[in-house]
Amino acid sequence: MSAEFTPMNRRKMLKTMALGAAGTMAYSTLSHATEAVTTPNFPLNLQNLSPQELAQDESFWAQIALFYDKAPNIINLEHGYWGKMSTPVQSNFIENTQMVNKHLSVYARKHYRNDMQLSSNEVAKALGAKNEEIALTRNASESIHNLIRQYKGLTSRDTVLYTDIDYPSFKDTMRWLGDTNNLKAVELTLPAQATQQQILDIYIKAFEQYPSTKLMLLTHVSNQHGLVLPVAEIAKVAKQKGIDIICDCAQSWGLLDFKITDLNVDWAGFNLHKWIGSPVGVGALYMKERSLEKVHPYPGEHDASNTNVNARVHMATSNFASILSIPAALDFHHKIGGANKEARLLYLQNLWTSKARKMQHIEVLGGLDKASSTGMASFRLVGQSSKEEVSALQKRLELEFGIFTVIRVGLASGCCIRITPQVFTTAHNMHQFVLALEEIADSA
Ligand SMILES: Cc1ncc(COP(=O)(O)O)c(C=O)c1O
Structure with a gap:
């Protein structure tokens, strides 16, 4: 579990450095004594209760709550902003922060790239994607904004669609796309209370009403009221009409238990700092294999073969420790069970x-x-x-x-x-x- 988690590759790094690459640094100065914390026992689902039965077992969830620092004096019912790290993840993040802060560029230049790739692979595995289909980002906004801005080949004859339930900043970017390309950006209105069928019907009607639709933003779970869209069903109809989809999964991954293949979309943006419980500063971009051609690389990046998802973002200097804590966050998430x-x-x-x-x-x-x-x-x-x-x-x-x-x-x-x-x-x-x-x- 995360409390005993050793940052990936660090053992190798310590060995390398102890062998002389780092000169005078001794092993003891490199390692961090993990503080002796009394970790509560993880509750067991001894009776093999179904998720729905376990959901009502207050004693199970009270034991889960012991893994989170409790804030006094307020009942906080605003956890859609970002997620509280569990204490094992928090410890791991602190350890990673200390390690990075101690070794700075020696770590970052020699080992970080490999560790980052390992974290990225863990995200791919958890999402049911291929390693090459995932690039890490700093948040869902970076993933989605890049997809919208770098989408190729719009003309003034095209229409782009989004809805009132989408994330406000992405609505702005879709409108910007319309203005920049001198095309129609249409905001659909979804009912404030809806069923899957009602939502699907609205999209089917919209595709008929706007036959020149080329690109659509689809939010899996709305940040307004938690409404879930029937993404796979909408995508099925959209694909038949040649409409490309950018799917916003910022609020859905971890709140809902799913794999990317369940959604039937080629492109999606995620974060891990909401419902997966990572430190702040972790997002992911999913681009299905062989779907990269329609999205420019990040300005200035090159990807002649259109196979490199990482070329669609430019991470620059980011929170190394947050990225290193991804496996610990996923580990804890899976321990509870999606x-x-x-x-x-x-x-x-x-x-x-x-x-x-x-x-x-x-x-x-x-x-x-x-x-x-x-x-x-x-x-x-x-x-x-x-x-x-x-x-x-x-x-x-x-x-x-x-x-x-x-x-x-x-x-x-x-x-x-x-x-x-x-x-x-x-x-x-x-x-x-x-x-x-x-x-x-x-x-x-
Ligand atoms: C539906 C939705 N999309 C996108 C975002 C942006 O996510 P991030 O903060 O990771 O960029 C949010 C954040 O609240 C959201 O709720």
Whole structure:
């Protein structure tokens, strides 16, 4: 596990340096005494419960929570921004930071490239991709922005599509693509509450309405209300019409348990600092084998054979330690189990949405069927969707009830408050939130 994790290749590096490459540095000065931390025992699923059954086992999740530093005095229901590292990952990250800070360029110039590739391979394995299909980036934005900006061959006769539920910065970039190429950039509106079939139908209709569509941004899980799009089904129809897809998986990987092949897309952007639990500063770009031709290399980079995904990004100096901590983060994620995590978060979501849907003054936003739903969902007071009204509600939750949330402003239907529990959030926390909602709904 991560607490005992040795940074990849470091043993080899220590050996090399001890043998003289580093001159006078002695082994003892190179190694880091791992602090004696009392690591809790990882809970076992002794009865072999299904993810859905395990999701309701408070004692299992209470033991998982012991692996996370607890913040006092607030119920934090805003975990969509980035993820808290578990303590083993945090220890590993601190160790990696110390190691890099000690050895600086000697490490970076001699060993980092190889270690980075090993981390990249771990991402590929976890996503079910080939090693050559993944390039590490600093975040999902870098991956997606590069795909949008470097997409080739648009003309003024083309249309590009995106929706109101997409990540605001990517909507801006799609509009920029339209302006720069003097083409039509169309924003579709998806319902604030939807099923998979309804969403698919909207896309099918849009493809008919905009037959010149060449490129489309597709968000797997919306950052507004956690709505899941039926990506594979939409992609199937889009591909028949020759439409290219850039898939935003920033919010989905780890919140949902899936492999990249499940999505049927050629290009996707990820991060690991949300739901995989890595340190901040880790993203990934997926480009399916033989799909690189349509995306320019990063300006100035060369890739005549169109086989090098890494040529689509320019990482420059990045957080070495974050990248080195990828295996530890994936290790911990897999230890909990992707399916267990998805089921637990969905269970916590259901605890509040099932009650809130029955409250007269509350409007719950997000998926209407299970396949469209995640642990993340949103709400607002009926008829109150302005930024001022929703901000006031967010403040009230924080100041009156000690519950921290975030306002989202991107939906065509107006603003909402996003509720995002984490694996260490308790059922009791969700109950406290429901009590707050009841009080708010009663006074509305
Ligand atoms: C749907 C979605 N896309 C993209 C991003 C950007 O991710 P990153 O911060 O890794 O660039 C976010 C971040 O919140 C997101 O929720």
